[in-house]
Amino acid sequence: xxxxxxxxxxxxxxxxxxxxxxxxxxxxxxxxxxxxxxxxxxxxxxxxxxxxxxxxxxxxxxxxxxxxxxxxxxxxxxxxxxxxxxxxxxxxxxxxxxxxxxxxxxxxxxxxxxxxxxxxxxxxxxxxxxxxxxxxxxxxxxxxxxxxxxxxxxxxxxxxxxxxxxxxxxxxxxxxxxxxxxxxxxxxxxxxxxxxxxxxxxxxxxxxxxxxxxxxxxxxxxxxxxxxxxxxxxxxxxxxxxxxxxxx
Amino acid sequence: xxxxxxxxxxxxxxxxxxxxxxxxxxxxxxxxxxxxxxxxxxxxxxxxxxxxxxxxxxxxxxxxxxxxxxxxxxxxxxxxxxxxxxxxxxxxxxxxxxxxxxxxxxxxxxxxxxxxxxxxxxxxxxxxxxxxxxxxxxxxxxxxxxxxxxxxxxxxxxxxxxxxxxxxxxxxxxxxxxxxxxxxxxxxxxxxxxxxxxxxxxxxxxxxxxxxxxxxxxxxxxxxxxx
Amino acid sequence: xxxxxxxxxxxxxxxxxxxxxxxxxxxxxxxxxxxxxxxxxxxxxxxxxxxxxxxxxxxxxxxxxxxxxxxxxxxxxxxxxxxxxxxxxxxxxxxxxxxxxxxxxxxxxxxxxxxxxxxxxxxxxxxxxxxxxxxxxxxxxxxxxxxxxxxxxxxxxxxxxxxxxxxxxxxxxxxxxxxxxxxxxxxxxxxxxxxxxxxxxxxxxxxxxxxxxxxxxxxxxxxxxxxxxxxxxxxxxxx
Numbered sequence: 019x020x021x022x023x024x025x026x027x028x029x030x031x032x033x034x035x036x037x038x039x040x041x042x043x044x045x046x047x048x049x050x051x052x053x054x055x056x057x058x059x060x061x062x063x064x065x066x067x068x069x070x071x072x073x074x075x076x077x078x079x080x081x082x083x084x085x086x087x088x089x090x091x092x093x094x095x096x097x098x099x100x101x102x103x104x105x106x107x108x109x110x111x112x113x114x115x116x117x118x119x120x121x122x123x124x125x126x127x128x129x130x131x132x133x134x135x136x137x138x139x140x141x142x143x144x145x146x147x148x149x150x151x152x153x154x155x156x157x158x159x160x161x162x163x164x165x166x167x168x169x170x171x172x173x174x175x176x177x178x179x180x181x182x183x184x185x186x187x188x189x190x191x192x193x194x195x196x197x198x199x200x201x202x203x204x205x206x207x208x209x210x211x212x213x214x215x216x217x218x219x220x221x222x223x224x225x226x227x228x229x230x231x232x233x234x235x236x237x238x239x240x241x242x243x244x245x246x247x248x249x250x251x252x253x254x255x256x257x258x259x260x261x262x263x264x265x266x
Numbered sequence: 267x268x269x270x271x272x273x274x275x276x277x278x279x280x281x282x283x284x285x286x287x288x289x290x291x292x293x294x295x296x297x298x299x300x301x302x303x304x305x306x307x308x309x310x311x312x313x314x315x316x317x318x319x320x321x322x323x324x325x326x327x328x329x330x331x332x333x334x335x336x337x338x339x340x341x342x343x344x345x346x347x348x349x350x351x352x353x354x355x356x357x358x359x360x361x362x363x364x365x366x367x368x369x370x371x372x373x374x375x376x377x378x379x380x381x382x383x384x385x386x387x388x389x390x391x392x393x394x395x396x397x398x399x400x401x402x403x404x405x406x407x408x409x410x411x412x413x414x415x416x417x418x419x420x421x422x423x424x425x426x427x428x429x430x431x432x433x434x435x436x437x438x439x440x441x442x443x444x445x446x447x448x449x450x451x452x453x454x455x456x457x458x459x460x461x462x463x464x465x466x467x468x469x470x471x472x473x474x475x476x477x478x479x480x481x482x483x484x485x486x487x488x489x490x491x492x493x
Numbered sequence: 494x495x496x497x498x499x500x501x502x503x504x505x506x507x508x509x510x511x512x513x514x515x516x517x518x519x520x521x522x523x524x525x526x527x528x529x530x531x532x533x534x535x536x537x538x539x540x541x542x543x544x545x546x547x548x549x550x551x552x553x554x555x556x557x558x559x560x561x562x563x564x565x566x567x568x569x570x571x572x573x574x575x576x577x578x579x580x581x582x583x584x585x586x587x588x589x590x591x592x593x594x595x596x597x598x599x600x601x602x603x604x605x606x607x608x609x610x611x612x613x614x615x616x617x618x619x620x621x622x623x624x625x626x627x628x629x630x631x632x633x634x635x636x637x638x639x640x641x642x643x644x645x646x647x648x649x650x651x652x653x654x655x656x657x658x659x660x661x662x663x664x665x666x667x668x669x670x671x672x673x674x675x676x677x678x679x680x681x682x683x684x685x686x687x688x689x690x691x692x693x694x695x696x697x698x699x700x701x702x703x704x705x706x707x708x709x710x711x712x713x714x715x716x717x718x719x720x721x722x723x724x725x726x727x728x729x730x731x732x
Contacts, residue, residue: 136358
């Protein structure tokens with residue numbers, strides 16, 4: 019059963035890295051979305067992923083989530099190959115789309131996901147997740163009736179209801195106002211502190227760096243820069259980024 | 267433990283049916299369409315030249331094919347709207363379970379529409395007494411399975427394209443030909459009071475079609491995905 | 494420092510469409526020659542008369558369209574699902590387009606032959622019916638391809654349709670067979686392949702070979718065109 023919170027700091031020799039990806043290539047014909055990418059992430063760490071549109075960030079996340087098979091390379095999530103069905107149980111996915119069923123209530127959406135992941139007591143876990151995101155009072159409202167900010171919170175609740183070891187967030191700040199963004203940052207921070215490994219794709223340099231232990235820039239399917247994050251100054255980093263990928 | 271194939275398929279099917287229950291718009295549209303089509307067909311023939319009861323099988327199964335398309339179209343539409351499909355694909359369930367779950371929900375949908383359309387045809391077309399309900403219900407189930415297997419797969423494919431509403435009938439209708447033919451011919455035999463054996467060849471064809479295409483579509487569905 | 498990504502190498506060297514495509518020219522010339530021979534240098538059939546000569550176009554077209562084109566699409570689709578090689582998709586694409594053209598010829602020459610011989614423009618016999626529905630499927634294939642932008646997705650959906658269409662063929666056959674068995678339809682003259690004198694047989698074989706050559710030439714030319722276009726797009730994208 020997944021989800022035991024890992025409170026200890028980065029890997030010992032026996033703990034598998036949360037994400038271990040080597041030489042990822044995603045290619046069809048002449049088009050190459052990823053051209054050899056390595057990612058290593060320990061539990062309880064956050065990787066901020068930056069890059070221009072078309073750099074391959076979404077493709078990389080989809081490969082890690084098991085949504086897309088790589089043409090070459092290996093990916094292990096918590097020590098298991100990503101192609102296995104059971105490995106997907108370790109992963110949670112947040113996107114700029116809410117991935118919810120508009121006609122169903124928040125509770126129904128999250129309970130459905132809990133059942134898909136085989137969470138014991140799915141209804142209870144769903145309510146717990148909604149409470150954690152502060153939307154429990156709207157649990158029985160149809161999702162379509164919620165504001166964008168609340169929908170995103172329900173979406174996050176859906177993504178974490180099974181206590182994933184790895185959380186993949188693809189531009190989750192899209193469409194959120196300042197309050198929503200702050201709430202999101204707080205939630206993600208809490209999850210990372212409790213041992214979840216987080217890959218965060220975002221265009222918001224400052225928000226990304228605030229949470230990150232590492233920062234990576236992807237361009238044209240390759241890693242062009244990879245730094246440990248804490249010493250980085252957001253302003254300088256943003257300037258470097260623009261220089262690296264060309265003005266956007 | 268994540269659910270196995272059958273349990274996951276049931277989860278997906280229940281979810282789809284719950285959504286349909288909540289809105290009911292697709293169901294009512296399909297039912298109304300069926301009734302309208304059945305009514306319009308009646309006026310397309312001269313009732314003195316051809317007894318309307320003879321037209322009934324053809325009308326019933328042709329409208330079945332088209333009303334089925336209406337229902338199928340929304341099957342993957344509900345996933346695409348907010349990217350919910352990704353959530354299903356990221357879950358630790360076999361991909362085939364998604365297909366089987368949706369096909370299951372679609373079968374229930376199509377049969378529910380037929381449950382209204384069939385009595386309507388019997389009524390409006392003055393189909394004579396002694397309608398062999400059980401065998402005709404069996405035809406309906408077999409036809410629904412075949413239609414839904416192919417239709418669910420194609421609706422998954424066209425959901426990601428620009429011309430979805432046009433493409434679904436265009437791609438699916440050639441595949442419906444053996445279904446409509448078999449169902450209509452078998453129904454005509456049965457309504458004509460012929461013994462079951464006469465309709466048997468058509469039923470066997472339908473059953474063979476169902477076996478082949480349910481297996482093929484279930485197998486091919488994961489290949490139609492990105493992953 | 495950015496390292497510019499090198500373009501991924503093509504599985505084979507870039508195809509160049511030559512200024513003179515030998516095979517295609519040969520096919521066209523052979524086809525023209527076959528037509529001339531059939532029209533002017535072959536004796537007309539005793540019972541069916543001049544109209545029978547359409548047979549020299551109709552039958553080979555049907556053979557090429559049904560067996561060569563559709564068979565090629567089926568095989569390439571199945572292989573693509575396994576190997577995911579772009580070239581297989583391009584061959585299937587070329588085969589479908591050319592097959593659609595040949596199938597259209599079949600559907601036009603069929604009624605043209607049928608009217609004087611059978612007394613009816615259209616009889617729902619097995620081959621014509623199958624040709625009609627495969628024509629729809631091929632058309633659907635083309636439209637599907639036109640509706641999907643992304644190359645891999647387009648190839649994937651096309652391959653799925655190709656494989657399923659292959660499974661459909663026996664069921665259409667069976668449906669028509671069962672239909673005709675249970676509902677024998679009166680026809681003025683029973684349509685059958687004419688028994689051929691040696692001269693007519695030679696013309697027929699010549700015509701068949703010409704059609705095969707033409708098919709091969711057209712498919713290869715279309716394939717090269719598709720590959721060249723892909724190459725051009727790729728270069729423009731990176732340029």
